[in-house]
Amino acid sequence: MIKNIALVFGLALIMGCSSTDDSDKGGSGTDDFDRSALLKNLADNIIIPAYQDFGPKLTTLKGSIESFVATPNQSTLEAARKNWLIAYKAWQHVEMFNIGKAEALNEYYYFMNIYPVTVSDIENGVSTGNYDLNTPNYHDAQGFPALDYLLYGVAADDAGIVAKFTSDPKAEGYKDYLTDVINRMDNLTQQVITDWTSGYRDQFVNSSKNTATSSLNKFVNDFIFYYEKGLRANKIGIPSGVFSTTPLADKVEGYYNQEVSKALTLEALNAVQDVFNGKSFNGSTTGASFKTYLEYLKVDRNGQNLSAIINAQFNEARTKIEGLNSNFSKQIVTDNTKMTVAYDALQRAVVYLKVDMVQAFNISVDYVDADGD
Template identity: 50%
Template sequence: MKKFIILILAIGFAVSCGSSDDSNEGDGYNRTALLTNIADNYIIPALQDLETKLTAMNTAKTNFVSDKTQSNLDALSVAWLDAYKIWQALEMFDVGPGEALNKYLYFMNVYPTNTSDIQAAATSGDYDLSMSSLHDAQGFPAIDYLIHSDNALERFTTDANADDYVAYLSVLTERMKTLTTQVLSDWQGTYRDEYVANTESSATGALDKTVNDFIYFYEKGFRTNKIGIPAGSFSGNPAAEKVEALYKSDVSKTLAIEALHAIEDVFEGKAYNGSTTGESFKTYLTFLNRSDITSAVEENFVKVSNTLNGLPENFYQQVLDDNTVMSEAFDAIQTTVATFKVDMANAMNVGLDYQDADGD
C-alpha cells in the first residue's frame, strides 16, 4: 500500500512540475481548420480553375476541328498549356472523389505517353479509356503527342486516318473535362464536409492522407518524374524522352515551377486565388513547436527554387547536352524529401507506411 501511495505522489509530482513549462496549453490543434483551408481555399478553387481551362481547351479543340488551320492548332496548344499548368496544383490531391474515380490522376497525367497505343486506339476506334493499360494513352501527355509532335497538322488533315485522330482528340479533351467536372461536383457536394470533418488520427484520416499524398507528390510526381527519371537518377542511363510534355519540351521548366509553387503554397496554406494564408502544415508544425522543421523546409524551398530557375526551359535538351545539371537539381530536391518524410511526418506522427503490423 505504501508503494502505491508513493506511486500516486510521484504522478502528482510529475504533473505539477510538468505544467510549469507548457506551451501546448489550451485546446488542441484545430485540424478541421487546416482541412477546411485546404479544401475551400485551395482544392475547390483550383478544380474550378481547371474546369474553366479545360472548357477553354475543349472550345479551342472544337474551333480547330471545324477549321483545321495551324493558327487554330496553335490556339489549342495555348489552351492545353494553360490547363496543364493548373493541373500541377492538383496532382497532389489524390483524395476523395479523385481517388474514388479509380485514380483521377492516372487519367490526366501519366507520361511518357504511349504513342503506339494512341495510334492503335485512334485508328481502330475500339478502346476503353478507363482501362489501366490505356492510362498512358490519354490526358495531357497524349494530347501533347497529338498536337505537338512532327506533322501534327497533317495528322488531322491529310493523314489517311485523319478523321480517326480528330475523333480521338475530341474524346480525350472531352473526357478530361467530364472527369474534372465530376470530381469538382463531388467536392462541392457531400465530400467537402466529409473531408473537413474526418479528423481521425489514422491511415484513413483526411489529414494523414493529405500529408501522405503531399509527400508522395513531392517525391514521386515532382522529384522522380519531372527530373529523376529523365536524368537517369535511378538507372544510370539518362532518358531525355521521358520528360513531361516531351513534344513541347520547352515548357518542362514552366510545369516544374508550377508544381513547386503548388507545393510551397499548400505547405504554407496560401489560398489558390490571392495571397491570403490560413491553417497549414506549417502552422501545424509551429503548433507542435517544430519551427526547426518549418525553417528547414523553407530554406530548402529557396534552394530548390533557385536550382530550378537556373535550369533552361527545355529539360529534354538539357539532359542531352549536360545531364550533370539535372542530376544536381535532383540532389537539391532530394534534401527536402528527407525533411518531409522523416521530420514532418514524424512530428505529426503520420504513418507513411500503411502496411499494418503490430508494434511493441
C-alpha cells in the same frame, strides 16, 4: 522503506493525474491545435479554388480543340496549344489532391498525366478506331501527354500536323481520338469538382482524427507521395537517369512541346510549397497548414522551426531548377549533372517531409499494420 517509496510514487501519480490547471509553466500550448481548421483551409482556400480554376480552363481547352477539329488550320491549332498550356499549368495545382472522388475514380491522375505517352497505342487507336480510354492499358495514351503528342508531335512541323487532321487518310481517326481524349479529361474533371462542391468537402473537413483512414492522415500521405513521385521522380529523376543506367531524355513532361518542362515543374513546386504553407489559391493570405502545425508542435531543429528548414529546401530546389534549360530534354543532353543537382535538392526535402515532418506529426500511417512495442 518500500512503503515510503510506494507512498511517494503514489502521490506523484495522483498529482500527475488530478491537477487540471496551473499547467502553462512549461510554455507548451494549452489550446489544442485545430486540425479541422487546417482541413478547412485546405479545402476552402486551396483545393476547391484550384479545381475551380482548372475546370473552366480545361473547358476552354475543350472548346478550342472542338474548333480545331471543326476547322483544322494554323490559327485553330495555335489557339488549342495556347489553351493546352494554360490548362496544363493549372493542372499542376490539383494533381496532388488524389483524395475523395479523384482516388475513387481509380486514380484520376492516371487518366490525366501519365507520361511518356506510348505513341504506338495512340497511332493504333487512330488507325483502327479500336481503343478504350477507360482501361489501364491506355493510361499512357491519354490526358495532357496525349494532347502534347497530337498537338505538337504527330508530325515534324505545323503544316504537317494540320495535314494530319485534314488531308491525311486517317484524319477522321485523329480527330476522333483527340476529341475522345479531351472529352474524357473534361468528364472526369467535372465529376471530381462536383464531388468536392456537393458534400465531400464536409466529409473531408470533419475527418481530422489520427487514424489511418482519416482525411488528415491520408492527405499528408498523398501530399508526400505526390512530391516524391509525381514531382521529384517523374519530372526530374526519371528523365535524368537517376533510376536507370542512362538518362532518358524523352521521358520529360511536355516532351513534344519541347519548351515547357521547366515551367510545369516550377508550377508544381510552387503548388506544393503553397499547400505546405497554407497559402490561398486566390491571393496571398495564409491559414492553418502543415507549417503552422509544425510551429504549434514547436518542432525546433538546430535553432529553427522545421517548417523554415523545409521552406528553405524548397527554395533551394527552385533555384536549382530555375538554372536549368526551359526544355529539360536539352538540359539532359547538354549537361545532365545540373539535372541531378536539382534532383538532389528536391530529394533532401523528401527526407524532411517523410522523416522529420511525419515523425513530428506522429501520423498513423496507412501502410504499417502491426503491433509496436
